[in-house]
Amino acid sequence: MLPKNEIVHGDCIEVLKDFPDNSIDLIFADPPYNLQLPKNRKLIRENGTEVIPVNDEWDKFESYEEYDRFTESWLKECQRILKPTGTIWVMGMYHNIFRVGKIMQDLGLWFLNDVIWVKIDAMPNFNGRRFTNNHETLIWAVKNKNCKNYTFNNELLKRMNGGKQMKDTDWVFKICRGPERLKDENGIKAHPTQKPLKLIQQVLLTASKKGDLVLDPFLGSGTTAVVAKALGRDWIGIEKEKKYVALAKKRIQDFINNKL
């Protein structure tokens, strides 16, 4: 039925179709951003090193329409399986978050906040033709407009914030670099978009309780699973790419071994 505390290898839309209605407490989704980078262009730093872009096949879509169809499909399933007391978090940046947000509203998901993750140590804008991209947006929503009884750990958040109510602009975290960043056998980043543990931790501390069931339909490097495990939540991760399934499995096992 529900494969708790496991990674499911497969297309998330297909996998989600087998999940029962109203069964998930919290969904964290970091879907493909549809970056649309120019082809055959390299970005070289002054010191001669090359910026490795997100160029994976999973981020490529033929058109806005195709991206929208994909987005609506997985969001529809997520909405269906989300409990009325649950919440969904969807993360993105200006390439995709506006499309995603409109589709969420059209499905009837009801927004609670759009939270700004202000990045520390983000990459500068090299050519000086725009502002530095220094944030990502997290849309936080309930299943529909009538859902009022969702989890929001206000007192905990206030304690974490020096006694003051936390703002949608108070999420300031480092990007994932250094020892936390998973590397492959060549020392290159093993996943192009690994998210920081602290960011996901903030999501789970905000909107879930111990024993809740957390779903990540785009598990990637497995950050959500590790954080859920650490915080005593059950979790389900879905990942399409076999190599990332293996990466995340090893990561989770390493985490458990070091913990015990």
Add this chain to the structure above:
Amino acid sequence: MLPKNEIVHGDCIEVLKDFPDNSIDLIFADPPYNLQLPKNRKLIRENGTEVIPVNDEWDKFESYEEYDRFTESWLKECQRILKPTGTIWVMGMYHNIFRVGKIMQDLGLWFLNDVIWVKIDAMPNFNGRRFTNNHETLIWAVKNKNCKNYTFNNELLKRMNGGKQMKDTDWVFKICRGPERLKDENGIKAHPTQKPLKLIQQVLLTASKKGDLVLDPFLGSGTTAVVAKALGRDWIGIEKEKKYVALAKKRIQDFINNKL
């Protein structure tokens, strides 16, 4: 032809239809967040408290569609009249900005940044069920993907930012309160969504030059006109509500009188 340095009283979509193609250097738009339909009108008691209407009758999906049609109409005109070297700024918050952003992308407008205005002195969230809303989002875009020669005053921005490249999260300004806030004869705020001068000033300093022509299709209290005048830009303002036309006209005249 182009009513420079004037306020045009009328529906912005109708007014914009008479403007020639490729004629505006910078558009700043702070569109309405809610539908202005009669069935959605809010009732305000004499003591200022709000009568909450029964909303169950009207179809929520229909209202989104109505808002989307309106949004697409004015954005289409704005895109048409924007110079290939110009840029458009559209401001909003989570109620509307995702819908607006998707429609902009669908029209072919090409995003440069989504800038976060981090508010100072924003209202707290009283019931402790969400994060405090502490920001608004400004989408900054060019007419289409191929437009590269837009104005971005990088050197000025760096000087304003201590020699460092400015980030999309560096826009921290107070909300419009105190003497800057226009009041009516009863001392009540004369416009519900008056924006701070410094915010609009940052927009114009970022993406326009002296002598450029700036358009605000939702002029409201006239902040854009005042800032444009102060910075030596020409401007056009469109405003549908007669009382706000009068308010802005007086404000601009007061500004000119005090300046001279």
Add this chain to the structure above:
DNA sequence: GCAAGGCATGAATCTACAT
């Protein structure tokens, strides 16, 4: 051992110009 400096690098819708 400690301080200073070199070096790597991060979800990025690069720009200008020639062909």
Add this chain to the structure above:
DNA sequence: GATGTAGATTCATGCCTTG
């Protein structure tokens, strides 16, 4: 227009080497 090549451009952070 589309494509290819050369050019100009950037910040914070942490690890590691050097002195």
